[in-house]
Amino acid sequence: MSEFTAFSLLESIIDRVSLKGYKQPTPIQKACIPVLINGSDLLGIAQTGTGKTAAFSLPIINKFGRNKIEIKAKSTRALILTPTRELASQIMQNVDDYAHGLGLNTKVVYGGVGRQAQVDAIAQGLDILVATPGRLLDLIETGDINVKALEVFVLDEADTMLDMGFFNDVQNIIAKLPKSRQTLLFSATMPAEIEVLAEAILTDPKKVQITAETVTIDLVNQSVYQLEKSNKVAVLFNILQKTEHEKVLIFCKTKYGADIIVKALEQASITTASLHSGKTQAVREQALQNFKEGNLRVLVATDVAARGIDVDNISLVINYNLPEDPRNYIHRIGRTARAGKSGMAISFAVENDIRQLTNIENSIGQVIPVVTEQPFHKEFAKTSKEVTKKKQIKKPNRKTNGSRRKRK
Template sequence: MSSFKSLNLNPLILEALTAKGYTKPTPIQEQSIAHILNKGDILGIAQTGTGKTAAFSLPILTNLAAHQVKLKPYHMRCLILTPTRELASQIEDNIKGYGKNLNISSAVIFGGVNPRAQVSKMAKGVDIVIATPGRLLDLMNGGHIKFDQLEIFVLDEADRMLDMGFINDVKKIITKIPQKRQTLLFSATMPKDIAELSRKLLKDPKRVEVTPESTTVEKIKQSINYVEKINKPLLLESILQDKSIKFALVFTRTKHGANRVVQHLERAKIAARAIHGNKSQAAREKALSEFKNGRIRVLVATDIAARGIDISSITHVINYNLPDDPKSYVHRIGRTARAGREGVAISFCEPAEVKLLKDIEKCINYKIPVDETHPFHGVPAQIVKKENVPAEKKELAGKKPQSRSYRRKRSFSSNSSKKQK
């Protein structure tokens, strides 16, 4: 593997990389940087944690610094379009870090905050704009965004744009940008709509695919915990009582579910915060900051909100609910085992989620090991006192529930008792 020094990047960028302790590029960086420096288009297929942000930002910074341009008001030289506020902020943080020794300006544009500061910054002209589609369209319609000087367009997390319903907004933006430009498209997966968009958007692109679609990181220790739905809060609590779990990211299916999980953990004296679309930008940033700084060790998130979380210290990912899309499982657990570290992914599976589990295992071509040692394995779907679970686990598993409504529900415990008969 080559070093960053051999990739013809700006020397001032190399100084910033050295200060961060980065010496060798990741595979996607090694395969992309030279082609982007030569102003070629890229079709990059890479899952979370492969280093794709640096793969495009390092050569973009080098090229912009090599040819300075006086920007007109409301104009930009590079547009990076991304699906979430968190990811936009994360990308700008990286760009500022890599380009701290360069005279390159940047700005983030996203919703959930007053647009006045964003408009004020654009009025001066900005080299690199990182934006979410909705707010960018709003500023475009208000006359605060101009594309006459645009040289580079980056579409990041293209598959997530599709999942979140932004694809039509993206297409509207594309019709307004110059035909003569460099285009870089990155996506973790390549559904038909994105493949079709890439054919229209890119000109003779280099395809960079560093891992097969929907593969999982080998350094992640995965497990399945079969559990009745009503016992999930107590199972999560019991897992998080382990103080060796320093940074845990918990995924729920819904925003309200995330709030309920946080409320349960706080009652159990476990510091946690929720991050999802109903939270204000200030609340989301505060929760992320507290998590990064170690003031809380549990962050509960929905898929959309978590897409931009790039925290290398996450040790555990816990799927409180299994995702409806099996490919989302790959993105979720990819939040751990970053920067060469190892990680743990624990997934809860209630009776109604068994089909989702089978779809996930088919997608990743891997049979996830089942953990039968956890204190709620085989415990019926009834409210139990957490302090009694370890001692009474076998007794509870053998009891038949009394309620008629329970007998009509699917459950692991009732299925296992039938087999025993």
């Protein structure tokens, strides 16, 4: 019997959860679902991959499934605001799966596609709307949606909203919402701006903090390949030829770089596609769907486009370029080792990457092993700081004054 029955959810929801293979709630689901069913506001500190979509959507679906009302035209009972189109689509897909058979009206809206179909859907009145900030603000300003009857507001990936420059849009949207509502705010980190926002929009919230970083790090076999920049493609081929990984996710720095990698892999008859903001929404969705279904072996993505990617059985993540922000390293390698499974993450590092690599290691509290048994290994003259052991570190410590050690 599913442990989700302990939450007193509708039987149809429990059936749908079981069909998706969920045998027991994740830590964030255990902590959030009872709080949200009771109607409290919530501040959740958790990353993508911890199960938070179900944590916030199951109580909403349960509430609306038990209490159906006549919805006014152009209104929605719940609004889930999220930063990227891919994440919005993914959340909508999960919501529709969980709500199957309950007769709830749902819709996802985002930019980059025609707006008329979105306007027509909203005009009928919605139970749940999933949206990105830009398109939602546009629909509000043109009078195509009225948010005054909103009952539940979910702000997902708040720190990513900040990083992507959506913060002003988010604040403008919040200013238009009714004061009386249940509000949920989720963020992977808590910079000062998010703390201020949380204080402003949450009323006597319950706080749930899930440290997914430790779980992710423990389940992922991490390694670094030191090499010259000119040898990256050759090393990539070497890795793909020698491994049996069926789904490989490669992260790179730029859209241009992603397309170059795709071209090189296609010439080697490796099925691949790129995912970045230079592609149309239709092309991005098709690439992601093909990757999910196993029609592509490799997906090459930039950080922004890949936020929220939730694809089962990615066994290998390759950091073709190291991220500048250590937090993105955790987001990246968290695409593998999902649902308690193990995974592998390989990072390419050139000599100029030592500072970034040191920051990443200090952030996760451990040294990432260097693979010397690869054909293009290069010893670096520079050294990186000794990294504080993970058990001794509670947050990124970039002021560590430990001894220097040679990176081999």
